[in-house]
Amino acid sequence: MAFTRSSKTFFFSFNLLQRRTCSSSTPQPQPQLFNAETICRILSANPTSTVDASLANIPVQMSPELAVDVLKKLSNAGVLALSFFRWVEKQQGFKHTTESFHELIESLGKIRQFKMIWTLLSEMNRKKLLTRETFSLVSRRYARARKVKEAVEAFEKMEQYGMKPQVSDFNRLIDVLCKSKSVEKAHEVFDKMRQRKIVPDLKTYTILLEGWGTQGNLLRVDEIRREMESEGFEPDVVTYGIVMNAYCKAKKYDSAVGFYHEMVEKGVRPSPHIYCTLINGLGSDKRLNEALQFFEMSKASGFLPEGPTYNAVVGAYCWSTKMEDAYRVVGEMKELKIGPTSRTYDIILHHLIKAQRNQEAYSIFRRMSSEFGCEPSVSTYEIMVRMFCNEGRLEMAMEVWDQMKSKGILPGMHMFSSLIGSLCNESKVDEACRYFQEMLDMGIRPPAQLFSSFKQALIYEGMENTAIHFALKLDKLRKTPLIA
Structure with missing residues (x-):
């Protein structure tokens, strides 16, 4: 490239x-x-x-x-x-x-x-x-690759290096498995942990609560919650936050609000995160007035204004397509010196594109670089590349891509998939080959569906030899481990 x-200026100088x-x-x-x-x-x-x-x-x-x-x-x-x-x-x-x-x-x-x-x-x-964290990291990467068995085996190898697993180590493994959507396996590890006479702590139960919550399994959430209480662990503000978030994800917003009132009655003071969770949930259900009531309650609680809470309010206005109000809240964030950040603008961009206000989205994207703390992140670039790809404006998608690379930000697999797939759909196979090669050079393995589409596009254009060339390269990448 x-x-x-x-x-050029840098090298000339x-x-x-x-x-x-x-x-x-x-x-x-x-x-x-x-x-x-x-x-x-x-x-x-x-x-x-x-x-x-x-x-x-x-x-x-x-x-x-x-x-x-x-x-x-x-x-x-x-x-x-x-x-x-x-x-x-x-x-x-x-x-x-x-x-x-x-x-x-x-x-x-x-x-x-x-x-x-x-x-x-x-x-x-x-x-x-x-360190112990090293094994947790390896387990996480295995779990993210859907190699759950290997994730647990990596954890068990700790003892070979003279580190006897403690409750904190089990907590990290259970968390890794839950975040990789292997909650059943995480629960198995939890059971084995108790068999080894390692007593779970409040954090253990909290992690499992969150895991089952993200799966939308409210029966298991309630089961873990009851077990916690039977073991003498009273729900704290973190526990309530996780339970409320689980109910919001399951679109049971009234129940989530009910847990808010329960915690207040029990003398557990709501944190900014609690308010943020409810504003996000109610806002996404277009219950804007209720979301704003919790926003006012958060301000009356004496907490200092926080970016995530204001981001949730921005999102609530966006869900109700009140973009001018969303921009007004961004202005308040600037006055309070709590933002905005690239995350704030990512929320706005998502909703503008959803409403097919793409030109407005691009104007905001261009403005981000000039605002302190709002430089586009890799997720921002991904949003914009996907937007232009969906519009069929591939020259603009590639221009944004080049801008990202000039900032030293490298694309991930999803960005490559969006751009290469769109180039193939538009029969721009030469450009698709260039980006596919770049992806392989970075060691990224394309999803099977992407490679299938890419190969079919090459064959359709009469480039069978090129298709074979990339198939061999991909096979080599899959089979050849890196050498230090």
Whole structure:
């Protein structure tokens, strides 16, 4: 991909500095500090180059904190993240931390490079950087890949490394399984935990409550709640928040409001999160007046104004298609200095696009970059790329894509799917090939449905050899583990 204007300016300035320095007798400048965005922008501008080549002539002074920031930004690019990780450890005086290993494991887990992950764990063990959280992270990546059996086995390997599981470790595993929609398995782990005479604490029950709540299984929610109370755990504000959220997700808003009154009667003071939950729930059901009543109650409760609560109010107005009122609340957030953030605007963008007010959505998107704290996130770019793809305005989708890359933000699998799928539908197979190759270069495995559509588009255009070429590449990506 071609350099953006900002990248060209950067390289021109740096080359000019080099020439001036080399032609004078003044000492060489000390290494400059580059932020993570700059480094990622350079790497994404040279997708076919090695990290060594991309960063060879740049005086980067790396710190562990900066390395972690870069790895976070490369979370959707596992192959590039590994290359950067190995490059940075060769820099003079640099040593990786537990956190930098964790960020790389997170990135590699997204592309299912589990053999490489276990190689990293062995390395961490030699360097005495392994922690209990490491095993929780590996379990999470397995669970997200729907490898539930392997997730539990990763947890059990803790003991091989001299770490006897404690209640906090079980809590992390149960949480991982619940968040990966494997709540039945999480409940099995809960039962095994008690068989091993490890006593669940309030957090254990809270995690299970939330797990069953996200599944919409209110019978199990009530069952866990009763069991908690029988074990002597009185519901606290967190418990009530989870129960209310479960009932809101099940669209039983009156019951959720009933739990609010119950907690108040029992002397449990509602938190901002409680009000946020009810405003979100009632707002999504277009019960705007009731949502606003809880907003006023939250303000009267003496809590300082918080961004999430105001975001919920913005969303409530949006659900009722009162966009001018939503914009007014954004203005209040600015006056109170609690936002807005990219999350605030993502909510507005979602509803504008849903209402087919796409031009207005694009105007807001363009304005975001100029507002402090509102720079578009990867989710914002995904919203806009999908919007333009659905409109059939693929040139605009690719323009937004390039803008994202120029900011050092790397796309995830869903963004690739939207753009490649739309390009195939419009018979723009050359462009589709370019983005498909970029996805493979990042180590991202396309969903089966996307590859099937891509292959059919190539065959339809008489490009059978290209289809075979990409099929072989994809097969190699699936079968070949990364090498450190």
